[in-house]
Amino acid sequence: MICFNKTSFKNSCQNNGMRLFVLDVDYVIEDSTPVIRLFCRNEGAKSVVVYDRTFEPYFYAIAKKGAKSVKKKVSSVSVSDEKGIASVKRVETIEKIICLKEKKILKVFAKLPFDVPRLKDAVATLPEIEGVREFDIPFFKKYLMDKKIFPLSWADVTGNVIESSLNVDVVIDAESVSAVDGREYRPSLFAFDLETILEDGANKIIMASVCTDAGYKKVIVYEKDNFSESIHVDSEKAVIDKLCVLVREKDPDFVLTYNGDSFDFDVLKNRAEEYGTVVDFGRDGQGVKYQRKGRINAASIRGRVHIDLFQFVSRIMRTTISSEVMSLDNVSGELTGSRKKDMTWETMIESWTKKKDLDKLAEYCLNDSEITVGLARALLPNIVALSRLTGSTPFDTCRATYGQLVEAYALRRAASEMNIAVPNKPTQDVVRERMEMDKFQGAFVVEPKPGLHKNIALFDFRSLYPSIIASHNIEPDTLNCTCCKSKKENRVPGTSSYFCTKQRGFIPRLVEELISERIEMKKRMKVVDKESEEYKSLNAKQFAVKTLANSFYGYLGFAGSRWYLRECAEAVTAFGRHYIHKVIEMAEKRGLKCIYGDTDSLFLLIEKDTEAVARKFLKEVNSTLPGIMELDYEGTYLRGIFVQKKTGEGGAKKRYALIDKEGNVTIRGFEKVRRDWSKLAKDTQEKVLELVLSDKKDDAVEYVKTIVEKVKSGKVDLKELGIYTTVKRDLNKYAQIGPHVSAAKRAEKRGVIIHPGTTIQYVVTRGSGSISDRAELMKFAKNYDKNYYLENQILPAALRALSVLGVTKDDLLGNAKQTGLGNWGNATKP
DNA sequence: CCGCTACGGGG
DNA sequence: GGGTACGTAGCGG
Numbered sequence A: 001m002i003c004f005n006k007t008s009f010k011n012s013c014q015n016n017g018m019r020l021f022v023l024d025v026d027y028v029i030e031d032s033t034p035v036i037r038l039f040c041r042n043e044g045a046k047s048v049v050v051y052d053r054t055f056e057p058y059f060y061a062i063a064k065k066g067a068k069s070v071k072k073k074v075s076s077v078s079v080s081d082e083k084g085i086a087s088v089k090r091v092e093t094i095e096k097i098i099c100l101k102e103k104k105i106l107k108v109f110a111k112l113p114f115d116v117p118r119l120k121d122a123v124a125t126l127p128e129i130e131g132v133r134e135f136d137i138p139f140f141k142k143y144l145m146d147k148k149i150f151p152l153s154w155a156d157v158t159g160n161v162i163e164s165s166l167n168v169d170v171v172i173d174a175e176s177v178s179a180v181d182g183r184e185y186r187p188s189l190f191a192f193d194l195e196t197i198l199e200d201g202a203n204k205i206i207m208a209s210v211c212t213d214a215g216y217k218k219v220i221v222y223e224k225d226n227f228s229e230s231i232h233v234d235s236e237k238a239v240i241d242k243l244c245v246l247v248r249e250k251d252p253d254f255v256l257t258y259n260g261d262s263f264d265f266d267v268l269k270n271r272a273e274e275y276g277t278v279v280d281f282g283r284d285g286q287g288v289k290y291q292r293k294g295r296i297n298a299a300s301i302r303g304r305v306h307i308d309l310f311q312f313v314s315r316i317m318r319t320t321i322s323s324e325v326m327s328l329d330n331v332s333g334e335l336t337g338s339r340k341k342d343m344t345w346e347t348m349i350e351s352w353t354k355k356k357d358l359d360k361l362a363e364y365c366l367n368d369s370e371i372t373v374g375l376a377r378a379l380l381p382n383i384v385a386l387s388r389l390t391g392s393t394p395f396d397t398c399r400a401t402y403g404q405l406v407e408a409y410a411l412r413r414a415a416s417e418m419n420i421a422v423p424n425k426p427t428q429d430v431v432r433e434r435m436e437m438d439k440f441q442g443a444f445v446v447e448p449k450p451g452l453h454k455n456i457a458l459f460d461f462r463s464l465y466p467s468i469i470a471s472h473n474i475e476p477d478t479l480n481c482t483c484c485k486s487k488k489e490n491r492v493p494g495t496s497s498y499f500c501t502k503q504r505g506f507i508p509r510l511v512e513e514l515i516s517e518r519i520e521m522k523k524r525m526k527v528v529d530k531e532s533e534e535y536k537s538l539n540a541k542q543f544a545v546k547t548l549a550n551s552f553y554g555y556l557g558f559a560g561s562r563w564y565l566r567e568c569a570e571a572v573t574a575f576g577r578h579y580i581h582k583v584i585e586m587a588e589k590r591g592l593k594c595i596y597g598d599t600d601s602l603f604l605l606i607e608k609d610t611e612a613v614a615r616k617f618l619k620e621v622n623s624t625l626p627g628i629m630e631l632d633y634e635g636t637y638l639r640g641i642f643v644q645k646k647t648g649e650g651g652a653k654k655r656y657a658l659i660d661k662e663g664n665v666t667i668r669g670f671e672k673v674r675r676d677w678s679k680l681a682k683d684t685q686e687k688v689l690e691l692v693l694s695d696k697k698d699d700a701v702e703y704v705k706t707i708v709e710k711v712k713s714g715k716v717d718l719k720e721l722g723i724y725t726t727v728k729r730d731l732n733k734y735a736q737i738g739p740h741v742s743a744a745k746r747a748e749k750r751g752v753i754i755h756p757g758t759t760i761q762y763v764v765t766r767g768s769g770s771i772s773d774r775a776e777l778m779k780f781a782k783n784y785d786k787n788y789y790l791e792n793q794i795l796p797a798a799l800r801a802l803s804v805l806g807v808t809k810d811d812l813l814g815n816a817k818q819t820g821l822g823n824w825g826n827a828t829k830p
Numbered sequence B: 001c002c003g004c005t006a007c008g009g010g011g
Numbered sequence C: 001g002g003g004t005a006c007g008t009a010g011c012g013g
Helices: A006-015 A070-075 A115-124 A139-147 A236-250 A264-274 A309-317 A328-336 A345-353 A358-390 A402-417 A428-436 A464-471 A506-527 A533-556 A566-589 A610-622 A679-693 A697-713 A739-749 A786-805 A809-813
Strands: A018-030 A033-042 A047-052 A058-063 A078-081 A084-087 A090-098 A101-109 A129-133 A154-162 A170-180 A189-199 A202-212 A217-221 A230-232 A254-257 A289-293 A296-300 A305-308 A451-461 A593-598 A601-605 A631-642 A656-659 A665-668 A723-726 A759-764 A775-777
Touching (some): A018 A047, A018 A139, A033 A139, A033 A154, A047 A154, A058 A070, A058 A115, A070 A101, A084 A115, A101 A115, A115 A129, A139 A402, A189 A236, A189 A345, A189 A358, A202 A236, A202 A264, A202 A358, A217 A236, A217 A358, A236 A264, A254 A309, A296 A305, A305 A309, A309 A328, A309 A358, A358 A402, A358 A533, A402 A533, A451 A566, A451 A610, A451 A786, A464 A506, A464 A566, A506 A533, A533 A566, A566 A601, A566 A610, A601 A631, A631 A786, A656 A679, A679 A697, A679 A786, A697 A786, A697 A809, A723 A739, A739 A759, A786 A809
Parallel strands (some): A047 A170, A217 A230, A254 A305
Antiparallel strands (some): A018 A033, A058 A101, A058 A129, A078 A084, A154 A170, A289 A296, A451 A601, A451 A631, A593 A601, A631 A656, A759 A775
16 A cells, blocks of 8 residues: 555545545445445545445335325335335425426435335335335435536545555545536556467466556566566466556556456456456455446446446447447557557467467567557547546446436436436336337438449538427427417427427427537637647547437437337437428429438539539528528538448448548448458458449459459468358357358367357358358368359459449359359349 | 347457 | 346348
8 A cells, every 4th residue: 555644634634625536436335324435536646435424315205196194104114025124214305396397295215225126115005105206226326416426527525534444545434525626637547458268168368468558568478488578477377466466556547458348357257266366456355346237247346447448339439430340459440540460369379379479479468458558548538528427437438328328417417406306217017018119210211322423412410319309399298288289389290299389398408408518619629729638628528418419319219218208209200301301302403413311411413513512502401490400511522332221121221432532432331341251252342342433343343253253263262261250159059050150060070179259260161051061160171162152252242332333243253154153043044 | 021049349 | 236228130930
């Protein structure tokens, strides 16, 4: 522990209060009392934990009209079951807003957070009670809301220093805790990464690397190597122990991983258990804890924040990132420009089993940690801004879905600012019911006019759905109100529903505020130096605000939502279709053809004076749009290929490729980066798109022909034809035998051991039977099935881009009388 | 068409 | 633990 003068701290804390930066929050039970723990840094970057014993669990109960002596009855409620006895501690009468109206309701206190869900059932079943509220909000969240404390912001704390077993500089027993402004504090960062090898069904640790934002970089290894940054220890166990020592020594606020929740921490925990040791990264000596969060287990470290960047990327950034695969290599390459070191998985295994080039392996391992720190620098401003905006801890923010962001924000604003008793979460049955309902009509899509187009202007509505929610006052409580019944205003297009025009709804109010805040931020950003800290922080804030505003529409139609109403979500898309129709109509009146439109964007063909005509059109459209609705002109593309991609419902989905004046190529919706396609197919498709966009269709066809010839000749390197998949379970537990399982099973018969978690690479070989019958692991493949690779890989990938230009399979095959390679299907019969 | 299964990232 | 929460492509029936 760092040497620290507790006496001076004590004086300061009692007299003036301490200013503390809040990193994380939880609670424990001590002497049958809930104790909130705030994990903080003070202004001198010392680690401080605040104990707050003053916060009591409670929920609300709403009495029926005319019910008598309700308060007394509720006060005497008590539950006794196998979990023990729980009694209502006390009851207060307070005023809260429910469905836009102020009401007197009961605030029912309990002794323990755990008692709340039990007591609320007992209270809810009383004949005098109409309903119960706010029993379903985690205790620590309720604390943050009621105290108006925001994570990653400052709090003023007074109290007494106490002794504790926690591994921190000081612990305070708080008398008061309140939010306060403070300077920017940058949490310290510590990334780590493991390299492992699968042995006897377990992932064993080969080495671990660490990298801090202060520039400390090391690799912990237990085999000899000459890498300059290696720390040598004598066993796998020693790697774990040394890693823990480094974490405690560097004492970081944030521990960073890429997929640590489901990989690195999982491996660490399993190996530590094997050796009877503990992954002691935290401040309580308890090791890593797993918190179930839906599908994943979130690895949490008491007193530090484990940020799993993969979680944040795959949940929140996914729509912002153009790569379809959210691997560290792709994501880091796109966001920071640095990619992973080139090392195939096979090389890695070979390096380890043969103990050769271990220096390179160590260097590769260290690079992963360095890249993770770099990626964190790019992403943390967004995580921080979202935490501050929604009031969620960074631990929760980086693992949140869009729905959870909205819920956290709305809960905060409603409960702690607007005195609203928030609606309950739906029960499982209600969620299921909502999900089983028929899908409602979604956005308007103009089917792409397939083909290669020139001089394309792109327009889109600025924040279409948020603007609609705000402009038309859309939320459950304003739908079909009694006060606006006789009016014709604010009707949902194509329906008889309407939204109130007299009383502002809670959700439209929040959304409108978010939109106008963002406009202010954007304005400020225009006059601020782009390299400045202010600009970067504004950019992160406007991203947070935009993300949140855009999520409200989804939340209105999300089955798990507290503010769900199908009619509201339907109304939003109905207004959306109405507006985009209107713009297309205006374009067509002016002779501008719409070649593709989706939800809020449209591509118009403008043959001559593209820019000038586009700007004039924009001005005309905007003069007709109501309120805050606005169309933007995004720019012009020289050429674009548009393709139809049939999906089950709703027709065409985004699939197009564009090239602008500078030669920048944008590709959307093609499968160029999916790993279940062979490299040859992906490369072919990319090359074809590039050639077509450069107006070289004939060259593209010729190019594919050369590839086809190469495939037919049998001379393609098998490495180009491998298809990757992961074997997820024991091979005998698969009910459905796909090609990869089949290949793995065959390999097993030849003595290869394949455990769950192994990524295999297979090739479809020549012979008879189904594709599964002929799939072989790369290392056993002697040849390849020309027919399969043409039919299922090269031709579909190439035609995806070329068929819209009238190119057929026969064109690519060079002639129409292919007989030697089997059945080509009916579609291509001459 | 529906219903079930497998998958994501990591090594 | 103020309970336990994904979304979807792809295939077989």
